[in-house]
Amino acid sequence: MVLGFAAARRGSTQAFERHALDLSRPMTVNAVAEHLGVGGDVIKDIPKREPHRRFARPRLVRLRRIAIDEIAVGRRRFLTVVPDLDSGAVVFVGEGKGGDTLTPFWQRLRRAGAKVAAVVVCDRFLVVKRFITRLSDLRRSPHRRAAEQRRKVLKGSRCLLLKNPENLDPDRDQATRLAEALRLNEPLAAAYSRKEDRRRFWAQPDTASASTFLDDGITPARASGVAMLGKMADTRERHRDGLLADSDHRISTGPREGTNHQIKTRTRLAYGFRDQEFFQPKILAIHEATSAFVG
Structure with missing residues (x-):
C-alpha cells in the first residue's frame, strides 16, 4: 500500500520528519529526540537523507568563485570544504586534508561539463597571518x-x-x-x-x-x-x-570564514561528531542553518 503522507519503509510520517528537521537546525540531536519523545537514532537518520536529497548534487556548472579550506574537527581529523563564495553553499566535503581529497570534486566538475579556467588567488588573510606568525x-x-x-x-x-x-x-x-x-x-x-x-x-x-x-x-x-x-x-x-x-579578483574571505565558524559552532554544540555520514550532510545544509543554544 502506498501512503501519500509517508515514504516507503519509513517508521515516521513526512510531516514528523519535516518538523524534526526544522528543530535539528538550531538544536542538537539529543535535544530534539528528548523534545519529541523518540530515540536519538530516529532523529539522526533524518538529516542524513534530507540534505543528501537536496544538496548532494549541486549545479557545479554555475560555479564562478570557490574557496578551498581544511578544518580540524577533532584530534588529528580534518575535513576539506569547498564553499561557493557567491551563494555561500558548500558544494563539496571530503575527509582528510591532502590533495587527493579533492579528486572526487574535480571529477564531478568534469562530468558536469564545467569550463574550468581557474585563476588562483592567494588569500590575503592567510598571507597576513603567516607574516604575523613569523x-x-x-x-x-x-x-x-x-x-x-x-x-x-x-x-x-x-x-x-x-x-x-x-x-x-x-x-x-x-x-x-x-x-x-x-x-x-x-x-x-x-x-x-x-x-x-x-x-x-x-x-x-x-x-x-x-x-x-x-x-x-x-x-x-x-x-x-x-x-x-x-x-x-x-x-x-x-x-x-x-x-x-x-x-x-577582489575576493572576500568573509563567506569562507562564516562557513568555518558555523561548522565549528555545530561541532561544539554536539561535543564533536563521530559519525561522518551524519556530519557531512549537516555541512552541506549549513548555509540555511542558524545555530542557537536551546535548553
Missing part, C-alpha cells in the same frame, strides 16, 4: 636570551606588533612601548617596517601598480640580513601570480 617567532628568539631589564620591555609586545599604528592606545603609552621593544630588537624592527608594506600592497589600485610594489619590496627584504625576511621574500616570489591576482 613576526612573533622573531620576537621570541631574542626574548629567551635577553637580560632581565630587556625582558620586561619585550614581554607583552606581541599585542603591540599585531596592532596597526593608528590603533595604538595613547593613554597606555603603547606607541612608546612598541618603539622601545623595536629598539632592543633590530631584526624585529626591520621586519616590522615591512608590515606596513603588506597593508599598502593590498591597497594598490591595479595589477601593474601591485607588481611594481611587490618588486620594490622583495629586493630590500633579501638585502636586510634578516633570515625571516629573506624567506618571506622567496615565498612572495614563488606565489607572485596568486598575490597579483587579488588586484583583478
Whole structure:
C-alpha cells in the first residue's frame, strides 16, 4: 500500500520528519529526540537523507568563485570544504586534508561539463597571518636570551606588533612601548617596517601598480640580513601570480570564514561528531542553518 503522507519503509510520517528537521537546525540531536519523545537514532537518520536529497548534487556548472579550506574537527581529523563564495553553499566535503581529497570534486566538475579556467588567488588573510606568525617567532628568539631589564620591555609586545599604528592606545603609552621593544630588537624592527608594506600592497589600485610594489619590496627584504625576511621574500616570489591576482579578483574571505565558524559552532554544540555520514550532510545544509543554544 502506498501512503501519500509517508515514504516507503519509513517508521515516521513526512510531516514528523519535516518538523524534526526544522528543530535539528538550531538544536542538537539529543535535544530534539528528548523534545519529541523518540530515540536519538530516529532523529539522526533524518538529516542524513534530507540534505543528501537536496544538496548532494549541486549545479557545479554555475560555479564562478570557490574557496578551498581544511578544518580540524577533532584530534588529528580534518575535513576539506569547498564553499561557493557567491551563494555561500558548500558544494563539496571530503575527509582528510591532502590533495587527493579533492579528486572526487574535480571529477564531478568534469562530468558536469564545467569550463574550468581557474585563476588562483592567494588569500590575503592567510598571507597576513603567516607574516604575523613569523613576526612573533622573531620576537621570541631574542626574548629567551635577553637580560632581565630587556625582558620586561619585550614581554607583552606581541599585542603591540599585531596592532596597526593608528590603533595604538595613547593613554597606555603603547606607541612608546612598541618603539622601545623595536629598539632592543633590530631584526624585529626591520621586519616590522615591512608590515606596513603588506597593508599598502593590498591597497594598490591595479595589477601593474601591485607588481611594481611587490618588486620594490622583495629586493630590500633579501638585502636586510634578516633570515625571516629573506624567506618571506622567496615565498612572495614563488606565489607572485596568486598575490597579483587579488588586484583583478577582489575576493572576500568573509563567506569562507562564516562557513568555518558555523561548522565549528555545530561541532561544539554536539561535543564533536563521530559519525561522518551524519556530519557531512549537516555541512552541506549549513548555509540555511542558524545555530542557537536551546535548553
